[in-house]
Amino acid sequence: MAKIKPxxxxxxxxxxxxxxTIKALISHPMESGRRKDKKTGKLIPRKIINRFTCDFVGAxxxxxxIDVQLEPAISTNPYFxxxxxxxxxxxxxFKWVEDGGAVYELAKKIAVG
Amino acid sequence: xxxxxxxxxxxxxxxxxxITAFGLPAMAAAVEDAIKKFTGGAMPAEGGVDLxxxxxxxxGNTVPIEVAADGAVAIAVFADGNPAPxxxxxxxxxxxGSSAAATRIRLAKTQNVIAVAKFADGSFKMAKAVVKxxxxxxxx
Numbered sequence: 001m002a003k004i005k006p007x008x009x010x011x012x013x014x015x016x017x018x019x020x021t022i023k024a025l026i027s028h029p030m031e032s033g034r035r036k037d038k039k040t041g042k043l044i045p046r047k048i049i050n051r052f053t054c055d056f057v058g059a060x061x062x063x064x065x066i067d068v069q070l071e072p073a074i075s076t077n078p079y080f081x082x083x084x085x086x087x088x089x090x091x092x093x094f095k096w097v098e099d100g101g102a103v104y105e106l107a108k109k110i111a112v113g
Numbered sequence: 114x115x116x117x118x119x120x121x122x123x124x125x126x127x128x129x130x131x132i133t134a135f136g137l138p139a140m141a142a143a144v145e146d147a148i149k150k151f152t153g154g155a156m157p158a159e160g161g162v163d164l165x166x167x168x169x170x171x172x173g174n175t176v177p178i179e180v181a182a183d184g185a186v187a188i189a190v191f192a193d194g195n196p197a198p199x200x201x202x203x204x205x206x207x208x209x210g211s212s213a214a215a216t217r218i219r220l221a222k223t224q225n226v227i228a229v230a231k232f233a234d235g236s237f238k239m240a241k242a243v244v245k246x247x248x249x250x251x252x253x
């Protein structure tokens with residue numbers, strides 16, 4: 001299986017209160033549970049990323065940006081693009097939760113000023 | 114060893130026919146049920162939500178879509194021709210820059226993509242778009 005690797009794109013700098021665009025992608029097969037193994041004819045068990053969250057953590061202000069619930073109808077290598085407000089310097093924390101409870105995390109710092 | 118009498122064989126055939134004949138309305142009902150589950154029982158009115166999807170998707174495995182609804186706290190996406198109608202639900206937090214998001218979805222065949230937005234006052238709005246799919250995306 002291909003390695004599961006999260007990637008995000010966040011600007012390094014922003015003005016206070018600015019709205020920035022964030023792109024997040026994780027390489028993941030998103031096995032829908034409906035595909036059959038060609039050799040054995042058996043169903044391949046479902047294994048998808050079922051939740052994706054992005055939170056901002058700063059010195060005085062923290063908060064959730066987006067919380068997505070994913071179903072098997074999301075494509076392989078789930079990709080999201082969304083906007084976030086930057087109240088101050090801090091970091092954006094990203095979290096992907098896989099079926100079975102495995103968690104993949106990534107954080108990106110952003111500087112205000 | 115499976116032995117079928119003529120009567121059983123006919124019965125099975127009729128059952129299969131019934132499934133083919135009623136397959137489509139059943140699926141539409143599935144998406145309605147899924148939407149009602151999200152809204153808490155009501156079918157939302159159309160309008161007030163932007164759903165951007167291609168008219169024709171060559172590959173159903175990855176269809177780019179965009180949803181936006183000013184002031185929405187959550188947007189759920191449904192596809193009425195997929196084996197399971199739910200696609201994803203975006204919940205926007207206090208630091209979301211806008212109530213908009215883009216992603217890529219799987220579509221099994223030509224069908225309606227439906228976005229339902231939930232607003233802070235508890236009201237719901239929806240938008241629908243038909244996407245023609247040339248190659249389906251459910252492993253089939």
